[in-house]
Amino acid sequence: MTAPTLWRDLRQYTPARVALGRVGAGLPTAAHLAFQADHAAARDAVHAALDIAQLQTALSETKLTATAVRSACPDRPTYLRRPDLGRRLREEDRETLQPAPCKIAFVVCDGLSALAVQRHAAGLLALIVPALEPDGPIVIATQARVALGDDVGEALHASAVIVLIGERPGLSTPDSLGAYLTWAPHVGRTDADRNCLSNIRPEGMPVAEAARKLIWLATEMRARKLSGVGLKDEAPMLAATANSTSLGAP
Amino acid sequence: MYAHTLQGTRHTFPDLRTLLARATPARSGDQLAGIAAESATQRVAAQLALADLPLQTFLTETVVPYETDDVTRLIIDMHDPTAFAPIACMTVGAFRDHLLAIDDPAPLRSGLTPEMVAAVSKICRLQDLIAIAAKCKVTTAFRDTIGLPGRMSVRLQPNHPTDDPHGVAASTLDGLLLGAGDAVIGVNPATDSVQGTTSLLHMLSEIVERYAIPTQTCVLAHLTTTMRCLENGAPIDLFFQSIGGTQATNESFGVSMNLLKEAHDAARSLNRGTVGQNAMYFETGQGSALSANAHHGVDQQTIEARAYAVARAFSPLLVNSVVGFIGPEYLYDGKQIIRAGLEDHFCGKLLGLPMGVDVCYTNHAEADQDDMDTLLTLLGAAGVTFVMGVPGADDIMLSYQSTSFHDSLYVRETLGLKPAPEFEDWLGKMGLSGGATPDRIPAKLAPALAGLA
Numbered sequence: 001m002t003a004p005t006l007w008r009d010l011r012q013y014t015p016a017r018v019a020l021g022r023v024g025a026g027l028p029t030a031a032h033l034a035f036q037a038d039h040a041a042a043r044d045a046v047h048a049a050l051d052i053a054q055l056q057t058a059l060s061e062t063k064l065t066a067t068a069v070r071s072a073c074p075d076r077p078t079y080l081r082r083p084d085l086g087r088r089l090r091e092e093d094r095e096t097l098q099p100a101p102c103k104i105a106f107v108v109c110d111g112l113s114a115l116a117v118q119r120h121a122a123g124l125l126a127l128i129v130p131a132l133e134p135d136g137p138i139v140i141a142t143q144a145r146v147a148l149g150d151d152v153g154e155a156l157h158a159s160a161v162i163v164l165i166g167e168r169p170g171l172s173t174p175d176s177l178g179a180y181l182t183w184a185p186h187v188g189r190t191d192a193d194r195n196c197l198s199n200i201r202p203e204g205m206p207v208a209e210a211a212r213k214l215i216w217l218a219t220e221m222r223a224r225k226l227s228g229v230g231l232k233d234e235a236p237m238l239a240a241t242a243n244s245t246s247l248g249a250p
Numbered sequence: 251m252y253a254h255t256l257q258g259t260r261h262t263f264p265d266l267r268t269l270l271a272r273a274t275p276a277r278s279g280d281q282l283a284g285i286a287a288e289s290a291t292q293r294v295a296a297q298l299a300l301a302d303l304p305l306q307t308f309l310t311e312t313v314v315p316y317e318t319d320d321v322t323r324l325i326i327d328m329h330d331p332t333a334f335a336p337i338a339c340m341t342v343g344a345f346r347d348h349l350l351a352i353d354d355p356a357p358l359r360s361g362l363t364p365e366m367v368a369a370v371s372k373i374c375r376l377q378d379l380i381a382i383a384a385k386c387k388v389t390t391a392f393r394d395t396i397g398l399p400g401r402m403s404v405r406l407q408p409n410h411p412t413d414d415p416h417g418v419a420a421s422t423l424d425g426l427l428l429g430a431g432d433a434v435i436g437v438n439p440a441t442d443s444v445q446g447t448t449s450l451l452h453m454l455s456e457i458v459e460r461y462a463i464p465t466q467t468c469v470l471a472h473l474t475t476t477m478r479c480l481e482n483g484a485p486i487d488l489f490f491q492s493i494g495g496t497q498a499t500n501e502s503f504g505v506s507m508n509l510l511k512e513a514h515d516a517a518r519s520l521n522r523g524t525v526g527q528n529a530m531y532f533e534t535g536q537g538s539a540l541s542a543n544a545h546h547g548v549d550q551q552t553i554e555a556r557a558y559a560v561a562r563a564f565s566p567l568l569v570n571s572v573v574g575f576i577g578p579e580y581l582y583d584g585k586q587i588i589r590a591g592l593e594d595h596f597c598g599k600l601l602g603l604p605m606g607v608d609v610c611y612t613n614h615a616e617a618d619q620d621d622m623d624t625l626l627t628l629l630g631a632a633g634v635t636f637v638m639g640v641p642g643a644d645d646i647m648l649s650y651q652s653t654s655f656h657d658s659l660y661v662r663e664t665l666g667l668k669p670a671p672e673f674e675d676w677l678g679k680m681g682l683s684g685g686a687t688p689d690r691i692p693a694k695l696a697p698a699l700a701g702l703a
Contacts, residue, residue, distance in 0.1 A: 003698040007689050010424055013702060014410060014417035017642020017654075018424035025659035027642075035619070035642065039651070042613040080578045080614055081278050112614050169613045170649035 042169035050114040058122035066138040069093035073143035087147035097155040102136030105158040109144035113166030127211035153185025183227035193228040254299035261295035271549040272296035279580035301343030334361030359602040364555035380632040386599035391526025394672035402667040403636035406431035409647035419700040428655035430639035432673035436468040455485040460699040464672035495556030498544030528567035537580030574611040584621025606636035630661040
């Protein structure tokens with residue numbers, strides 16, 4: 001390859017917004033409005049409500065059923081301001097989760113992108129549930145953060161919980177799904193106790209690849225009866241959440 | 251016990267930290283911590299009580315215990331009574347008036363504690379925060395001179411999701427072509443490893459050498475990683491670390507005063523600067539202490555100012571408040587981010603720091619580009635030392651929006667600000683001054699020299 005001589009040639013090296021051109025000191029109209037469109041998509045993803053009925057229908061296509069619960073946050077503005085409430089079940093919903101000791105429970109959380117859950121969660125569950133033969137329920141949780149899975153897992157007396165959650169949208173990534181594994185879930189677990197797969201979406205980590213890694217990780221977790229930094233040490237290609245970049249959420 | 255009677259109602263505040271918290275302009279982080287004022291009236295009553303408080307109080311009543319917190323010990327032990335003498339008899343309110351009236355607050359610096367400047371900021375409007383900060387001249391130097399009057403520098407931030415050297419080089423070249431990079435060319439590594447950080451350090455160092463740029467480079471890895479890279483002989487200009495305003499916050503970041511001192515000593519012995527030897531780079535941000543459950547019931551803005559006491563003990567080249575990065579549970583919307591950015595810049599400058607601000611937001615905050623334009627313009631008026639430059643304002647590694655190369659050009663052109671003088675000369679030699687930017691990359695900046703071929 002010959003060295004680039006034109007500014008726009010820099011674009012081949014990075015997905016960053018390089019070589020945008022320049023009008024005076026400002027951005028050309030096209031680049032300015034492309035940014036606004038991407039920000040709008042990210043904002044809409046943050047504020048979109050999860051369509052629970054649609055998700056349940058998608059799950060039923062692979063003979064999966066799910067019950068719906070809510071966090072203690074009544075609405076999205078509260079969710080954004082009060083991470084503590086987003087980690088707790090609404091009291092009346094806790095009572096609906098009867099203790100039924102199980103090996104693995106699944107919790108599908110809207111998180112900061114219902115869009116990610118709507119697009120990728122059912123497909124991912126369709127691949128991992130049959131492989132893991134779990135005996136716990138699938139719970140759909142709204143206005144929910146990752147640690148809500150601990151509350152659910154504790155209420156159910158589950159040995160482990162796998163949380164699928166919509167990640168905070170980036171400017172070009174409104175539909176990125178995250179997956180968190182926690183052994184012996186109970187309220188008070190921290191990110192250091194979990195293992196995480198991030199950036200699950202077609203342009204990032206495709207669903208099939210995420211399923212393969214999740215199945216491997218869940219199998220190891222059950223065999224070794226632990227999750228978090230200890231498990232990461234054995235599987236260097238899989239980052240524990242303690243090492244991932246955290247921006248206030250989850 | 252502090253109290254003020256406002257409109258017939260007596261408002262009481264049991265201790266200094268409660269008074270400071272209740273007097274703080276509204277923000278979500280203090281509400282999350284349960285320490286914010288419960289009403290608008292209570293907030294103003296606290297501000298009135300705070301205005302009547304003698305500055306001396308801050309030397310006798312600490313907000314975090316001296317015995318158990320090394321940041322408090324640093325603040326108290328480094329206090330200079332001689333510099334404090336001219337304002338020793340003032341209240342917080344009289345101190346605000348004094349700051350607005352005088353021409354140069356610099357002689358007071360070593361007599362000021364973070365809590366004093368945080369307190370006075372709480373009874374300042376935005377225009378006060380801007381007018382007073384604009385009078386504070388802070389100059390530092392390494393390979394160029396940062397913070398001279400009429401200048402505003404830019405950190406070139408060429409992050410890449412996988413630290414791909416071609417990707418980092420392309421963003422770096424894009425920034426140089428748009429006049430950014432005089433504060434530092436600084437990469438946040440995607441992976442905090444010795445090997446990855448070392449290769450990025452070599453790569454950035456080669457770009458600076460081949461283009462002969464009068465600037466410095468930095469890979470913003472954890473300080474312990476940077477120290478290990480140093481053992482391997484990697485070319486390290488600036489030593490970076492995130493710091494906070496309590497000992498427990500710093501412990502949550504995995505740093506101690508001893509580690510910072512060790513790095514500072516190492517930086518000085520390397521002697522890599524040409525026009526100065528300020529070799530530390532610190533980042534801070536309101537909310538980090540609460541996030542680490544290390545806030546001691548103190549409001550996030552006062553804790554943030556305390557982080558500057560840590561910074562100034564190590565003569566940094568650059569200090570940067572990453573104001574909108576942490577998320578809406580600490581700063582909910584554009585209004586809160588704008589106020590916090592100006593407060594942080596004001597407090598840092600009064601304490602004598604080369605203060606920059608990462609004017610930024612995340613997609614779950616109630617903020618947008620208009621808010622960033624507002625804060626950036628106000629900071630330009632306040633004499634901000636440096637801001638960030640990210641391609642198209644979109645950091646594709648950290649997934650947040652900061653200021654773009656274009657944004658810094660806008661501020662420089664609109665407010666008549668120039669880059670650091672050595673860097674300005676270099677831009678001229680490269681044919682990049684005066685705003686004319688060709689589609690064709692100048693031969694002197696041949697991409698091959700940055701490793702792009």
